[in-house]
Amino acid sequence: MSPQLIANIVVLAAIYALVSAGYVLVYRVSHVLNLAHGELMMIGAYILVATAGLFSGNPILALLLAAVSGLVMGLVVYAVLMRWLTGEAVLAAVLVTIALGILLRGLSILIWTTQQFYPAAIFGWRNPPVHILPGVQISVASLAIVALTIIVYAALFLFLQFTAWGVRMRAAGQNPLLAEQRGIRLHAVYALAWGLSTFTASLAGMLLSLDSGVESTMATIGLKAFPAALVGGLDSLFGALVGALIVAAAEIAAIQFVNPLLSDVVPFLVLLLVLAVRPWGLFGSREQLDRV
Amino acid sequence: MRASAYLALVALAAASLLPAGSATAQDSYKIGVTAAMTGPAAATQAPVIEMLRIYVDRLNAKGGINGHQVDLLIEDDQAEPSKAAANATKLVRQEGVILLINSSFSSTYGPVIAEAKRGNVPLWFAGAVCPKETHPPKADPLLFCSTGFDFSVDIPVAVKAIKDMAKEPAKLALVGIPVPISRIGIDGAEKLAASLGMQAVDKEFVPPATADYTPFATKIKGADANWGFAYAPWPAEAKTFEALRRLGWTGQYLAYGHIQAEDELTRIADGGFEIFMANSLFQDDLPVHKQIRDAAAAGKYSFPPTYGTEGWLSGRILEQILTKTGWPASAEKVTASMSSLNLDTQGIRGGPLVWTADNHFRTKQSYRFYRYDPDKKSIVRMRDWLTVDVTD
Amino acid sequence: MKDAGSSDLALFGTPARRIRLAVALVALLLLPFVASPFLLDLANQVLLAVIGALALMLLTGFAGLISLGTAGLLGAGAYTVGVLVREAAAAFWVTLPAAALLGAILGLVFGLPSLRLRGLYLAISTLGLHFVVVYLGGEYEAREALSTGVMIDPPSIGRFSLTSDIGWYFVLLAFAALALLISVNLKRSRTGRAWRALRERDVVAEALGIDVHRFKLLAFVVSATMTSVAGALFAYYRNFVSIDAFSLYLTVQYVAMIIIGGMGSIPGALLGAAFVMLFPYAIEAAAGFLPSRFGNVVFALDYAAFGVVMILFLLLEPAGLMGIWHRIRAAFAARRATSAPKSAPGSASGSAPGSAP
Structure with missing residues (x-):
């Protein structure tokens, strides 16, 4: 296996991992699978298009604004939609997220049409290749995705382990009743989980759009990252990292050595294989199975 | 709260049962359009149909055709065959349109053709792939196509052009997407390249929503290709090329120039990325381009004006068809009028667009080749109209 | 999962119900003779959707097994016809049973994960079915150079071939009625009770002596066969x-x-199918009343509105259209009860929405 292939796997795994983090965050805390995650990621990228148009001379401001909007988006989704489903059947909440996805796709065409947008071009940025090793090149945007994925995961680990809010989130995920009795405000914790989830999704969408633009099919990438989260186990952030690596490696191996036509199918085949052996994913906890 | 939500739903349901469009006057030309206005094909089709609508709005503002308004009824098929079928049924049987326009994925053609034949209404493919049934010398009496691209004609032109342009023996990489039409075209290109003594060293089919194009590009580069040829929707064509360049690939690349091509060539700004297409670019700066630009501004076109060429041409074709149809109009009269079309394309194409009784496509197809010139910092024409005969 | 009223299909019970049923039947039989061609086409689409919706209702609404394989199974059935007609010029009495058989086999294969997986994980595994069918269909179309799909002649016996929409209406009505009959019977049989037990809690079901594996697979096979047909x-x-x-x-x-129809309810599947098929036309009709043309806005609006309606149903009325129906009936019964205070108070509650949150 050539070094370039390994670099490709790392980049693709970083993309899947960054997207998967949001699936895991929301699932771990509220046991809801958010099937509008890809659409929320796409909206995050479109928001960058909007802020880039407003502040084309000040990319840092535009990026910051878009990132903050990503966080706010999740809080709004929770406050307007998901909070009314707390305590309802989990399936109802999942179906609401499917409906939200359809709504967001329609809205994005309404606002941004079906045209392709390139925020990098608005900033006047090029996306040149970087030689990281002899004979191994990746684009600046890809390098940024890898770096950001590492930062985001490190920050999330620290946040969940060592901060008060992180502990509250884990507590709420493990036993909401007990957590509430101990004075944890569940709505605040869930809202934070949604906010962080769309924040990371937005970061992924923004970087992908800086790399290769955004149009209405970007939402589908959310679906492609989905097997990564499940392979690792839906309630494990570490699992999402490993799952992303496995799925990315399988996909790239299929493209390189078997048949590029399989690239859409392989992640789901890997998923079926893992679910057949360990239905709760590689690093997921077993009791989660009974909850869904 | 709940009661009012239910009331709104009931009202909506009731509204659906009313015969839609009954308010429109009986003395207009009713034209039906089923097109991919949303969904996966919308990036290519919606700009065509929106410009066609702007053109028709302008016609109507000037008093219509032969003193009658043109009523353009647009239905969205989301590139789904079953939606297209329902749209065609509605337009033909309920609205009684005298001409049906289809602008979507080729997978929608089957049911729409069936419906047009059942209603004996002419069917015109505008801005989407041309089915073989429109080709001379045995065109189907009811099917017409004005679109600039058609793989059976485009692919041989492209492969031969690469053969001509290649200075050293071409090792060709082919790029498509995993849908039948693109795969058929790419497989055809592979065979033709072999017969011309070129080696097809790699063949990639890139899914429409790909997170990273680098793995595909890595394989092309690894196969040691020095030429790339892409026949796919624009994003797959362009993004694969960009990924190749980021890997340090130095070869040349030819792709079909879809409606986004003019904006995109400037953005990518790479001298090795060549496009070929049947429509002229705004770069050629003809009077008609200025007209399109003005119409786009006045009609609040949702896309850059350069996306509007195909839709504008469709508008001019429609104008001539209806003018010759006269009044009162009928589907038979429209069919007859379409079978004797002779439109001066004003430089949008490499010659007039001519339809006759046995040719509902064109007997000659012309292509221009463009690329971005980094020294001049603008798009340049590499080759003026290259004309080929269309044989079945 | 909740049940939107379990007594709603004691169809053949009271005389009043029988009369209502007869009226509905006559209306259905007369519809094609008064409907416009467009409405008739819509009716046919609804009937097709009814079969698929009933199949999914059996699986998800009755047995509580979530599947995202409907489109894949519909595609498998359609492709069976396409390939057999194209390769062997097969007649419909060959292709339809073949589609049913393939559906049953696929149901069995993709039901197997349900023995280990539950809930969302199961749903995801059925997505695998979808991708496999789409991949194989795409391979066939590309290999055979079919850029516009496979064209199929109408089914025919001797010199008679089914081409008219009215003819199709009655054929589809018959198939939908058959699907309805199968669903009603299954729901009221031992199988239906076993499914309900599975849905509530399959560990308990097993303890009650229900062969969980057999009934799970049966649900998948029956549902997949109907969908494929x-x-x-x-x-x-x-x-x-x-x-x-x-x-x-x-x-x-x-x-x-x-x-939207109402989880666990057979009439709900019928209402839901009709609603989803007709809804885009309702939006379009509503958009037709807007002042002028809005370019592409209408189409994006249509798309978005579908999402909004789904959300509204899930948030406001989890029991779906059937829940609304029960509510309306309960309201009428309540009014009658207040005007005639002597009537028994329990009479209205027979089929009250047992599931309103």
């Missing part, structure tokens, strides 16, 4: 098959049908 009928009705017709969005639409 619906796909085959779709291919004949539209005279063509193309893999692009079977997107994931189609699956979402079928899931929406059983939610």
